[in-house]
Amino acid sequence: MAAAALAAKLAGLPIAITLVESDEIGTVGVGEATLPHIRAFNLALGIDEAEMMRATEATYKLGIEFCDWGRRGDRYIHPFGDFGPTTNDVPFYQYWLKLRQSGDRSRIDEYSYPVIAAEQGRFRRPSGDLDAVESTFGYAYQFDAGLYAKFLRSFAEKRGVSRTEGRVVRVVQDGETGFVRDVVLTNGTTISADLFIDCSGFRGLLIETALQSGYDDWSAWLPCNRAIAVPTQSNGALRPFTRATARTAGWQWRIPLQHRVGNGHVYCSSFISDDEAHDQLVAGLDAPMQAEPRRLSFTTGRRREFWKKNVVAIGLAGGFLEPLESTSINLIQDGITELLAVFPDKGFGARDIAEYNRRIGLHYERIRDFLLLHYVATQRDDSEMWRHFRNLRLPDSLSERIDAWRTRGHLIQYEFGLFLSPSWVAVFLGQNLVPDRHDPRVESMSIDALTARASDVRAKVDAAVRRTPEHTAFIRESGGAARLAVAGA
Numbered sequence: 001m002a003a004a005a006l007a008a009k010l011a012g013l014p015i016a017i018t019l020v021e022s023d024e025i026g027t028v029g030v031g032e033a034t035l036p037h038i039r040a041f042n043l044a045l046g047i048d049e050a051e052m053m054r055a056t057e058a059t060y061k062l063g064i065e066f067c068d069w070g071r072r073g074d075r076y077i078h079p080f081g082d083f084g085p086t087t088n089d090v091p092f093y094q095y096w097l098k099l100r101q102s103g104d105r106s107r108i109d110e111y112s113y114p115v116i117a118a119e120q121g122r123f124r125r126p127s128g129d130l131d132a133v134e135s136t137f138g139y140a141y142q143f144d145a146g147l148y149a150k151f152l153r154s155f156a157e158k159r160g161v162s163r164t165e166g167r168v169v170r171v172v173q174d175g176e177t178g179f180v181r182d183v184v185l186t187n188g189t190t191i192s193a194d195l196f197i198d199c200s201g202f203r204g205l206l207i208e209t210a211l212q213s214g215y216d217d218w219s220a221w222l223p224c225n226r227a228i229a230v231p232t233q234s235n236g237a238l239r240p241f242t243r244a245t246a247r248t249a250g251w252q253w254r255i256p257l258q259h260r261v262g263n264g265h266v267y268c269s270s271f272i273s274d275d276e277a278h279d280q281l282v283a284g285l286d287a288p289m290q291a292e293p294r295r296l297s298f299t300t301g302r303r304r305e306f307w308k309k310n311v312v313a314i315g316l317a318g319g320f321l322e323p324l325e326s327t328s329i330n331l332i333q334d335g336i337t338e339l340l341a342v343f344p345d346k347g348f349g350a351r352d353i354a355e356y357n358r359r360i361g362l363h364y365e366r367i368r369d370f371l372l373l374h375y376v377a378t379q380r381d382d383s384e385m386w387r388h389f390r391n392l393r394l395p396d397s398l399s400e401r402i403d404a405w406r407t408r409g410h411l412i413q414y415e416f417g418l419f420l421s422p423s424w425v426a427v428f429l430g431q432n433l434v435p436d437r438h439d440p441r442v443e444s445m446s447i448d449a450l451t452a453r454a455s456d457v458r459a460k461v462d463a464a465v466r467r468t469p470e471h472t473a474f475i476r477e478s479g480g481a482a483r484l485a486v487a488g489a
């Protein structure tokens, strides 16, 4: 992603980009669910959606279904879109709270087009007509991240990036400044540069091994530290959403692609053995495995300095939270966008570097808080892990948010929050954290007027979903189908 974006955005400058990758080491090999922002990335590079979808076996994604998080048996969808229309500057969920207090039992989901479309397995792109219900959402992709990387590699090579196969075995720093000067490959090839982007994954070859940036370990808040991933065969219609099912010591993902379903169990090794985690994963699969399960270990947290001297760490080299809300590829995109915004000259201005580190640090913190919310906004206490979260001291930024929400459904606005208010509403309400009171401004609408309005919104959502094509059919019709190994395909 970095090589492709820099090649496209720095075209015309006297800059040469070399991409070093090692087939021997390979990539982490997981990462299938994305966020809507990736569309802006692809668009900025002029990538054709249908071509990208065919190349990566992609499906569309309208949100994430969370099962068993608030209580066992619960389910809700965190959609890429809002719930109902804002009226008099007051968000719809506030009116819904009033309705609920007056005895109405409609689900907040019934006011969300992407939730109902996802539940019914339907998809279309958002309408350009801003008055239409079909315009009230965003969408992302579920794709094979390895194939996406290949696709972007070829995109980058066509724009002049030279790709070198080989393993970096030595990093040479300037004796005086400590700046990285060269990297040396196994075969002795030396690659010199002014700027190095460390995309070496968890190992952080330049940022940590060479420059010792340091790592803020966030395991106290996000203790999951292992994952087992396994693909299964597609079985049935492709769902336009990712599923995350809470387990006793972590959670399990299910991500439908065109040619397979990606599955994995993310768990905390203090609360479950690897063998038990494996057995839970297998027991939760809904189709035969296509390969041996792969095991991964990680420590949640972030590099203290993402950019140090002339090295910028992007991707897993910069840090890792956990994949519960599909945020890693988005953090790569943020790293690239922020880097382009303060792209350095050879002077490497300290103020720009500090600003970059501050901004990316905030991106990580906001995501950490949002992920942690899923574990603490819960009534579960049926295992050691869930009891651990009951007694956890939260970051102040999250405690304040939860308190403001509880009192009257107020959402404190973050600077640089990736997840906007509707996402927080989805998780709070989806996990049964209903505010004690609602915004007093909703009293301007009588309960009869409100009931009529709510029923009208529900009817519009229903009608719009009925007009929406089935997801698999839409992929085919829009030219995005690769092989579609789906029953009935």
Ligand SMILES: Cc1cc2nc3c(=O)[nH]c(=O)nc-3n(C[C@H](O)[C@H](O)[C@H](O)COP(=O)(O)OP(=O)(O)OC[C@H]3O[C@@H](n4cnc5c(N)ncnc54)[C@H](O)[C@@H]3O)c2cc1C
Pocket (backbone or CB within 6 Å): 020, 021, 022, 023, 025, 026, 027, 028, 029, 030, 031, 032, 033, 034, 145, 166, 167, 168, 169, 199, 200, 201, 202, 203, 205, 227, 229, 264, 296, 298, 314, 315, 316, 317, 323, 326, 327, 328, 329, 330, 332
């Ligand atoms: C369990 C799990 C699930 C995930 N799910 C999602 C998800 O659903 N959505 C999402 O957005 N993200 C997800 N991620 C994160 C996602 O996988 C990564 O963000 C993404 O794959 C990018 O990784 P990377 O390129 O930073 O690192 P890697 O994939 O590890 O790539 C590192 C690269 O550096 C090269 N390299 C390393 N060392 C050397 C060396 N010495 N010499 C030469 N080359 C070297 C490797 O060959 C490789 O090309 C998940 C991660 C995990 C662990």
